[in-house]
Amino acid sequence: MTPVENLISRLDKVKGRNGSWTARCPAHDDKGPSLAVREGEDGRVLLHCFAGCQTANVLGAIGMDMTDLFPPDEKRRDYTVTGKPSMKPAFFASDLMRIIHFEALVVQIVAFDIANGKTPNQETRERMLTAYQRIDEATRYANV
Numbered sequence: 001m002t003p004v005e006n007l008i009s010r011l012d013k014v015k016g017r018n019g020s021w022t023a024r025c026p027a028h029d030d031k032g033p034s035l036a037v038r039e040g041e042d043g044r045v046l047l048h049c050f051a052g053c054q055t056a057n058v059l060g061a062i063g064m065d066m067t068d069l070f071p072p073d074e075k076r077r078d079y080t081v082t083g084k085p086s087m088k089p090a091f092f093a094s095d096l097m098r099i100i101h102f103e104a105l106v107v108q109i110v111a112f113d114i115a116n117g118k119t120p121n122q123e124t125r126e127r128m129l130t131a132y133q134r135i136d137e138a139t140r141y142a143n144v
């Protein structure tokens with residue numbers, strides 16, 4: 001089993017193929033696919049939670065650690081010192097769009113409620129802010 005196969009087998013709601021997936025993040029109460037996963041050409045796994053979870057926490061939630069992201073011959077490299085790989089992961093536009101689309105849907109539902117005279121409560125307003133932050137974060141990755 002490759003590192004990415006090992007990771008994918010432990011995640012829920014996995015979508016995607018050809019070395020690029022989205023899934024539910026196991027480190028927070030994830031209603032949408034916040035987790036983007038990619039397999040690098042050298043077999044290492046890149047992952048990022050667009051809700052802001054630390055990679056180490058995502059892996060810890062499914063019984064893995066940073067060394068599990070690397071093929072056996074890469075495991076010598078100690079990434080646990082900084083807690084993350086030195087390179088910023090690059091994700092496919094289709095995965096970023098899936099995340100943005102979900103958050104846009106959340107915003108749309110609330111906008112519909114407001115249009116029908118409902119006043120959003122505190123929780124809903126905070127969820128709106130989260131949606132904005134996730135879209136903003138995903139957009140920044142798309143610009144890499």
Ligand SMILES: [Zn+2]
Nearest residue numbers: 025028049053
């Ligand atoms: Zn998360």
